[in-house]
Amino acid sequence: MGHDLVPSAVHARSNAAPAQLALTDRERVISYEELDIRARRLARRLRELGAGRDVLVGVALDRSAEFVVAALGALYAGAAYVPLDCQYPAERIAFMLQDAAPAVVVSDARLAARLPRGAWPTLMIDVADGGDALAAEAVGADSTASSLAYVIYTSGSTGRPKGVEVTHGNLTNLVRWHHRAFGVTAEDRASQLSSPGFDAAVWEVWPYLASGASVHFADDQSRLDPGRLRDWLLERRITVGFVPTPVAERLLALEWPSEAPLRVLLTGADTLHRHPPAGLPFTLVNNYGPTEAAVVTTSGAIASADAGESRPTIGKPIDNVDVHIVDEHLRPVATGMVGELCVGGAGVARGYRNRPELTAARFVPDPFSARPGARLYRTGDRARRLPDGDIAFLGRVDGQLKVRGFRIEPDEIVAALDADPAVVASAVAVHDDGAGDRRLVAYVVPAPDMVPLPSMLRERLKTTLPEYMIPAVFVRLDTLPLTANGKVDRDALPAPDTADVLRDEPVTAPRTPVEQRLALIVASLLDTSAVGVNDNFFLLGGHSLLGTQLIARVRDAFGVDLPLRALFDHPTVEALAAEVERAILSRIEAAA
Known part of the structure; x- marks a missing residue:
């Protein structure tokens, strides 16, 4: 990438190859020229409404080429974009909008009707990107490496989502590493599967548009079905693609033609349980990284199953990123010893929006760096460094959970469950069936003379929580198991059993x-x-x-x-x- 920041790199690709394919989904095929012109027109309108450096622009659009047009328009305006997944409950979207306080929200007529009213104007994308392209503001306006590029909301332990502020410097480092590590060129064809509110969507788009490659949006039916997804990847001649770990593990078990165009299959966001079989026509690369460290912190190619029976590692740190395994006093532990994984270097985000105390607790001064003001992000993940430098991921230090790629604060679910009058107390845990499938399980202690129905509990939770935070199973307990100091003992929660699983009918x-x-x-x-x-x-x-x-x-x-x-x-x-x-x-x- 020859230009400093992502928006200028995308603009340069438009000038160099305007007719080159940039984006395609089920409804649209967009060239680099069209993408650039529409984003510049939108940027001009956003600037008129107050968008600029460190100002946020909400993007309430489906996973689509139009979403990318809107996000690039925000970046061209010098602002940062905030993905607003309209599949989330209205209460959650309302909190995100109030907390983010965007200058404007870009949407369409169908989705805008779902948005709560607020101080922000709503701009319809099909109207906003019309007009005279020559009057558009300069691309990127006054953006610098330290200004915000995007804000993504993740689950919060207090019951409130927290907005992670990621800078252009963070994003640029991700893009440059990606180009070098995977040799991305304008001839590559990349897949897009992740929901806009998931930070992997950032990784699926900007490294490719900054290099002149094309991004192809999979339809919802294909992205959920491993067999269909494989066929779609082959049909669209995808060369590099990211697939969440649970889906990737099933893709690996399918038959692949030796001449498949796919050369790199990226995975991550959850624990990879097994090595790929020998003979696949592509390289499997496992990745790890919290939203607070700009999507990817470590990465490594995974050898075939005959290379050993140990669980695949999460690789080594990417370019300009430091990983330290430390004890509770931030002192390095010896190779092979277990500690907390902490991240330093170019990937560390600015912090949490409007949460200075939480930012100070998780983004601490970096004792390993000589750079003034350097900070270290405490991930809360347990890991150990192996003799060859690879890192083995060992789960969470605290109670945070991860299911099918989504990071979940169980306390947020517990707070919602405990608000139900039929529930006296509750706990949430993850159950692994032994075959690599992880399910979110809720344990509830019913109120006297009440039998909570799982359908009613599920519907209540759906009013405040996104779908990925809805427990798969509800288990009835007389009491919650406690540790000696009175905390819920999650290790003592039983595996779901037919006799205890709540049902709507006998x-x-x-x-x-x-x-x-x-x-x-x-x-x-x-x-x-x-x-x-x-x-x-x-x-x-x-x-x-x-x-x-x-x-x-x-x-x-x-x-x-x-x-x-x-x-x-x-x-x-x-x-x-x-x-x-x-x-x-x-x-x-x-x-x-």
């Missing part, structure tokens, strides 16, 4: 051969001892990735090919068994 045993076999398949997938015909697959802890496995096992067991949509429309054993029987009957009639 268990009804399977009655037909199809129901019986289907119930066994569901029980095996969900690691439970028994499943009734009225049990909802998703209320028992199922999700889309497990759903694809269920559909595959149905195909093997009954010889019928049901779409994943059938499971969403018919999530109980009884209803899905009826769909299987209909499919079997149709196959017999067709053969007659």
